[in-house]
Amino acid sequence: MPLTSLRSARATKAVLPLWVLLVSAATLxxxxxxxxxxxxxxxFMVRDMMIPARMPLNDLNEGLSSSAPRAIPQDTLLSVFLPPLSTVWIVAAMVLxxxxxGMVYTAWWVRRTVGASLPVQMVASLLLVWNPFTIERMLQGQWSIVVAMWLLPAIAYTSTFKQRGPMLFFLGIAAFTPTGWMLGGVIALVCARSWLVAGAQLFLxxxxxxxTVFNGSDVSADSSSAAAFAARAESGVGTLGALMGLGGIWNSEAVPDSRTGWxxxxxxxxxxxxxxxxxxxxEIIRRHSGVLVVAALAIVVPFLLxxxxxxxxxxxxxxxxxxxxLLRDSQKFVALAVPGMTLLLARAVQVIAGWLNSGRWLVSSATGILIVLTVPALPAEMSPLKAQRLAPEWTQIVNAVSQPTHSSTLLLPPGNYRVQDGRPVVDPALKLLPGNPIDPGFLIVDDKLVDGDPxxxxxxxxxxxxxxxxxENSVGWVLVDRDSIANGTDTSAMDQLLAQHQVVVKSDRYELYHIADATPHAxxxxxxxxxxxxxxYWFIFGLGLCLSVWQIVLWRRKEFAPTPDQ
Structure with missing residues (x-):
């Protein structure tokens, strides 16, 4: 290869990693x-996202409570396998x-499926991260669903081209939550059509x-909540238009201000x-019909629901x-459209560049601007995701509840969410306290009570x-968050009851009471x-990791092997 061509190829290889780093720095x-x-x-404290630096293994993430195992294995793995490091750092590293x-594999995906050039690869990879789904779900605190969405092109690529080690590895990360497990499994099964995927998914x-099967966890849900969790229409485009643009989350409060009708x-x-x-x-449609059909269904089915x-x-x-x-929040399944969308967008940019007899850099740049305009202020609107300092009282509270009383902790006021800087966030006690913090399991959606442990x-x-x-109900501790009690709520009866018990921690916001002679929690x-x-789960994930490392070693050997001319 001529020296100038070799330098050009090396420069091209360097552009994509720099682009990926730049986009991640700007958005995340x-x-x-x-x-x-x-x-x-x-x-990290944003609505459904409550990730403290230290997360104990309590009854909720150990699967001992009767509530639905929504955060399993996510919280279990963060509690068991990663205690030496800050969980905040671990989650940040996972997200990045x-x-x-995902961006790198998206670039490879469109290059190998439609022959996309470098500028087209860059714009396709931009779409993966810069879209309404990313910001809306992040502001809802559902970081693990966003992570699973980002990995779908990687799963599509590794499944289609039989790279089993990376496929299992990415499926394992996606399976951090049941929703991610479903998203990754659908794409892998459609692309690989392999019993290996089905078996791996069963283990994951x-x-x-x-x-759920052996501990009898409650997986029932209130059917009246179906309407509350349906995909939401957006101004000017309706529900179908919102889904076509990867938007339409059910919670309007998680929609960023820059997401307008335009x-x-x-x-x-x-x-x-x-x-x-x-x-x-x-030919492209024939070879990748499964991914494209899933993309269409991922938009149409949530709209119909x-x-x-x-x-x-x-x-x-x-x-x-x-x-x-698990299916009622149907808008989240629009994530399944991403592998097909990136493929078709790359193909469209190339076709338009041919029609206009214009360079692909120009058309790709124009397309990139359109992608940015779908959420113009996305970087600024990510600010609620900054790690925040916990109230200093939590150290005293955790130390007190850590005493071996073999009892449960009741959390007041009723509800799973607390007010943090004017925004709701999952009650930190559910993630910070050892033992058995009682999870009532209900939500308030549009002023209606949804689900809950009776x-x-x-x-x-x-x-x-x-x-x-x-x-008599094995409650040895009662934790009151005064700042989360709604204005006008009459707490006089509660205060009279708690006054009969010992105050262990008391501040302007938090009060922890010890209930003497509580029946041991059985x-x-x-x-x-x-x-x-x-x-x-760890067997499949570890197998995927080991095979991925071996594949990298083989690739490096091949990359640096001497040529016959040398």
Whole structure:
């Protein structure tokens, strides 16, 4: 190869990694910034995301409680396998690694499927990270679902081209939560059509599957919540248009301010360009029909489930099928469209460049601007994801509850969420306290009570009404968060009840009471299902990691092997 050509090839290889680093720094800067925070006393706190620097192994993440195992194996793995390092650092590293790996594999995916040149690879990889799904789900605190979405092109690539080690590795990361498990599994099964994928998925589901089957975790959901969790329409484009642009999350409060009707319309325009990419691409459609069909269904099905008839069907499903509540937030499954969307967008950019007889750098740049305009202020709107300092009282609270009283902790006021800097966040006590913090399991959506453990709810109501049934229900501790009590709430009966018990911690915000002579909390469930399940999960994940490392070693040997001329 001539020296000038060799230098050009090396320069091209360097551009993509620099691009990936630049985009991740611009969009995910709160996670880069997390490495500058101390190793304790900080946490990621955004709605469903509560990741403290230290997370104990309690009844919730050990699968011993009766509540649905929504955060298994995520919280279990963060509690068991990673205690030496700050969990904040670990999660930040995971988010950044998955974003950058996803962007690189997206570039490889479009290069190998449609022959995309470097500028086209760059714009396709930009779409993966800079989109409404990323920011809306991040602001909802569902970081692990976003991570799974970013890895879908990587799973599609490794499944299609039989790279089994990386495929298992990426499937393992996606399976951090049941939703991610479903997303990764669908793409892998469609692309690989292999029994290996089906078997691996069974092992990766083992943690929450075994807990549900053997510990009898409650996986039921209120059918009335189907409407509350349906995909949401956006101004000017409706529900279908919102989904076409990877938007439409059910919670309007998680939508960034820069996501306007114009932004949604640009998302629809981009989707139209992707459809254009299918024009005349019969061979591509034939070879990757599975991914493209999934992309279409990922948009159409959530739209149909948002209609009145679809809401009724979902409600019926939730009433009759255990665990169907996992499907009610149907908008999250629009993530399945991403591998097909990136493929078609890359093809469309190349076709348009040919029609206009223009350079692909120009068309790719224009397309990149459109992608940015779907969420113009995305970098600034990521600011709520910065790691925040926990209240200093938590050290006293955790130390007190860590005393071996073999009892549960009741959390007041009723509800799973607390107010942090004016925003709701999952109650930190559920993640910070050892033992058995009682998870009531209910949500308030549009002023309606959704789901919930009837026993826990009844106990909370009795306590708020001044009826003391704490000791007989194995409650040895009561934690009150005064700042999260709604204005106008009458707490006089609760205050009179708690005044009869010992105050252990008291500050302007938090009060911790010790309930003497509480009946010991008896564990009806076993820890065996979660640890057996995590072992099976770890086997697949570890196998994928080892095979991936071996593949890299072989590639490096081949890359630096001397040529015959040498």
């Amino acid at each position: 800067w709160p996670f880069w910034l997390a490495f500058a925070t101390p190793s304790s006393g900080y946490a 690694f998955c974003a950058m790996a 589901a083992a943690p929450w599957l075994l807990v 932004s949604a319309a640009i998302g629809v325009l981009l989707c139209a360009l992707m459809v254009m990419g299918a024009w005349g691409a019969r 948002s209609t009145s008839a679809g809401v009724s069907v979902m409600g019926l499903l939730m009433d009759s099928v255990p665990g169907a509540g 026993t826990a709810i009844a106990l909370l109501q009795d306590t708020m009404n001044g009826e003391d049934h704490l000791a 564990h009806e469930n076993s820890s065996l299902p979660i640890f057996l399940g995590v072992g099976l």
